[in-house]
Amino acid sequence: MQIQIKGVRVVDPGNIEGIRDISIRDGLFEAVSEPGQMPAVANDSDDVKVVDGQGLIAVPGLIDVHVHLREPGQEYKETIETGLKAAAAGGFTAVCSMPNTRPVNDNAQITSFILSQAQKANAARVYPVGAISRNLEGQKLNDIADMKKAGIWAVTDDGMPVTDSQLMRRTLEYCKSLDIPVLVHAEDKRLADGGSMNEGLPATVMGIKGIPNAAESVMVMRDIALAELTGARVHFCHMSTAQSIEAIRAAKAKGVRVTCETAPHYFSLTDADVPPYDTHFKMNPPLRSEKDRQAIIEGLCDGTIDMIATDHAPHAEDEKQVEFDRAAFGIVGLETALALSLDLVVRGHLTLVQLVEKMAKAPADLLGINNNIMPGNPADLTLIDLDAGWTVNPDAFVSKGRNTPFAGRRLKGAAALTIVGGRIVYTRD
Amino acid sequence: MRFEKKDILDIESLSREEITYILDTARGMKEISQRAVKKVPTLRGKTIVLFFQEPSTRTKMSFELAGKRLSADTVAISKSSSSIVKGETLRDTVRTLESMKPDIIVMRHSSSGAACQVAKWVKCSVINAGDGTHAHPSQALLDMMTIQEEKGGFEDLNVSIVGDISHSRVARSNIIGLSRMGAKVTICAPGTMIPVGIEQMGCTVARDMDTCVADADVVMMLRIQKERQGSLLFPSEREYATLYGLNPARLAMAAKDALVMHPGPLNRGVEISTRVADGEQSLILDQVTNGVALRMALFYLVAGGSKNADSN
Ligand SMILES: [Zn+2]
Numbered sequence: 142m143q144i145q146i147k148g149v150r151v152v153d154p155g156n157i158e159g160i161r162d163i164s165i166r167d168g169l170f171e172a173v174s175e176p177g178q179m180p181a182v183a184n185d186s187d188d189v190k191v192v193d194g195q196g197l198i199a200v201p202g203l204i205d206v207h208v209h210l211r212e213p214g215q216e217y218k219e220t221i222e223t224g225l226k227a228a229a230a231g232g233f234t235a236v237c238s239m240p241n242t243r244p245v246n247d248n249a250q251i252t253s254f255i256l257s258q259a260q261k262a263n264a265a266r267v268y269p270v271g272a273i274s275r276n277l278e279g280q281k282l283n284d285i286a287d288m289k290k291a292g293i294w295a296v297t298d299d300g301m302p303v304t305d306s307q308l309m310r311r312t313l314e315y316c317k318s319l320d321i322p323v324l325v326h327a328e329d330k331r332l333a334d335g336g337s338m339n340e341g342l343p344a345t346v347m348g349i350k351g352i353p354n355a356a357e358s359v360m361v362m363r364d365i366a367l368a369e370l371t372g373a374r375v376h377f378c379h380m381s382t383a384q385s386i387e388a389i390r391a392a393k394a395k396g397v398r399v400t401c402e403t404a405p406h407y408f409s410l411t412d413a414d415v416p417p418y419d420t421h422f423k424m425n426p427p428l429r430s431e432k433d434r435q436a437i438i439e440g441l442c443d444g445t446i447d448m449i450a451t452d453h454a455p456h457a458e459d460e461k462q463v464e465f466d467r468a469a470f471g472i473v474g475l476e477t478a479l480a481l482s483l484d485l486v487v488r489g490h491l492t493l494v495q496l497v498e499k500m501a502k503a504p505a506d507l508l509g510i511n512n513n514i515m516p517g518n519p520a521d522l523t524l525i526d527l528d529a530g531w532t533v534n535p536d537a538f539v540s541k542g543r544n545t546p547f548a549g550r551r552l553k554g555a556a557a558l559t560i561v562g563g564r565i566v567y568t569r570d
Numbered sequence: 571m572r573f574e575k576k577d578i579l580d581i582e583s584l585s586r587e588e589i590t591y592i593l594d595t596a597r598g599m600k601e602i603s604q605r606a607v608k609k610v611p612t613l614r615g616k617t618i619v620l621f622f623q624e625p626s627t628r629t630k631m632s633f634e635l636a637g638k639r640l641s642a643d644t645v646a647i648s649k650s651s652s653s654i655v656k657g658e659t660l661r662d663t664v665r666t667l668e669s670m671k672p673d674i675i676v677m678r679h680s681s682s683g684a685a686c687q688v689a690k691w692v693k694c695s696v697i698n699a700g701d702g703t704h705a706h707p708s709q710a711l712l713d714m715m716t717i718q719e720e721k722g723g724f725e726d727l728n729v730s731i732v733g734d735i736s737h738s739r740v741a742r743s744n745i746i747g748l749s750r751m752g753a754k755v756t757i758c759a760p761g762t763m764i765p766v767g768i769e770q771m772g773c774t775v776a777r778d779m780d781t782c783v784a785d786a787d788v789v790m791m792l793r794i795q796k797e798r799q800g801s802l803l804f805p806s807e808r809e810y811a812t813l814y815g816l817n818p819a820r821l822a823m824a825a826k827d828a829l830v831m832h833p834g835p836l837n838r839g840v841e842i843s844t845r846v847a848d849g850e851q852s853l854i855l856d857q858v859t860n861g862v863a864l865r866m867a868l869f870y871l872v873a874g875g876s877k878n879a880d881s882n
Contacts, residue, residue, distance in 0.1 A: 340766050341766055341767055342766065342767030342770050342771075344765075344766070345765040345766055345767045345768055345771065346582070346742075346767075346771060347682055347683060347704055348682035348683070348701070348702050348703035348704030348705065348739060348742060349682050349683070349702075349703075349704075350703075351765075351766065417683060417686055418682075418683030418686050418687055459659070462659070462661055463659055463660060463661070464660060464679070464681030464683065464684050464687065465681065465682065465683045465687075466681050466682065466702070467681060
């Protein structure tokens, strides 16, 4: 199989910026050249696909480092196949799957299972993340080296954060010696105290128990201290508060090895946008105040926030059509993230180059892979149509999850073509 | 004026005019409860379901009597008899109830917003009888009715509300309602019981109980929930009573003719001393009496009536 993309604007920060022809063969980038220099393939055929890249942007395959694929165990919410196809439709060529499946990805067998299911999906790649502790219970370290051999690249107890500071210290030390990062879902569950939205005026008015900013930032601060102590590689997931960003900015200035991500909803929405008791706006961490939203944008601009991830968390309708405090936390994000993030470029907060860094390059750095568009590299590529206008329609999602707060929103920008390992896994109609 | 609201979900969604109209209607209803034959045929043929997922003898009885005095048929469903315990979702439960064609569902639920959600799921009228820590509109309205009876109005009235504001739907509804009607609301509680942003809902937060009560025209005490002691909100009932209890000495700091109110049930000796609760300034039992009239008014108005119930 060969793919030729002609006359496309390539945005590959630090590597290429300009109009190029790209040739892909046998799963790899074969050549990237100035327009017109590439030997013309005869025609579109079964074996050869020629893509007119005019008006499109080619970027290294987007990578989402925080996705809940739900398989094994909760296939009614999402399967590895539907999740990876949704990712491809959203322009992602790879996603990192969180370990809170049932059973938990806390051993090599589950890791292998996830990878083999992903193989069959013919969609985005998966980079599984293993659990830190047995069954996410925060008690005993898993056989992390074993899981690493099977294919995990990082560990986390996402959703069930490690409360025990000593366990966290040991985890960091151990993972440092294995040379894998530790992903931190920063939340002090005692401070969160069963709350279901941001602690602030909207929660007070609705009588909903609030989750204070400090529930996140105290754990960010603790784990910065532990990162400094151990020298381990710490990555903070789905940052939502001004205080967390402030702490990470200071840590980076000091040379501590930390990175972090935020999710599109944290720079697109605030708690004031939550319609009364609309459970599609319930996620953890919750939508914060306008001040926090501004701090997130500022953190993206000045580089404190390294990357954008979705925290894609599909749920069945039944789990959302209930009382607000009983509804499941989480929203889907794979199919809206690119357009919502492109809005940062439209509004002038980020350049397109910065956005590609945050959605493709920084995630690759975290994973320890090189996704440059260059001959010899695996051909993972996203073609973006910046002008494509569309309206979010949950019923049209590829994901099984319909739980989005963005239903009905007009967005601009979409993946036109997603290529994974030299195969076209998504084409926009 | 014609009352257009299908549901009574909270005070927030009621305008000043609507509140006045409800209170006017309730005054008319009160007279019915004082007759020898306490029944008018106004809502004959109408069915009211009392769906109480949270136990509440007082409020349920008040709504039930209100319905009966208007000749409506009332059916009560409590938690033990409803299928919620069998794992049915709230949505399924209320849609099942609705299929039996009630005209009004009165509901009490432990989750904030439950009544608002149910109002979207069913076509019949929904009256919120208390949802989580969100709203308790009929309680706030009966409190307003009681204050209006005694004081004639609300403009520039100093109303103090003392107690666990964070967990009180009564406080939220009263703060919104009383401030909307022109009263000046001051609240007081330990910092553990003051929710973020409460000032923006229409009140000021007093530094301590003495400041809060000083010159008050109405002192509204909230029930302290003893089971919350474990959640670190206050160290002991004794200390709470010392700092935030209403006793005769504190009441003396309020205006001479200050009114004492409490939504009940009372924790005597904790948030309110017996001498105050049973004293001359206490309106606690008047609140209960007015509760029936006010709820009659709500039934009558959501069922489509205009101010004079007895006219047909
Ligand atoms: Zn998480």
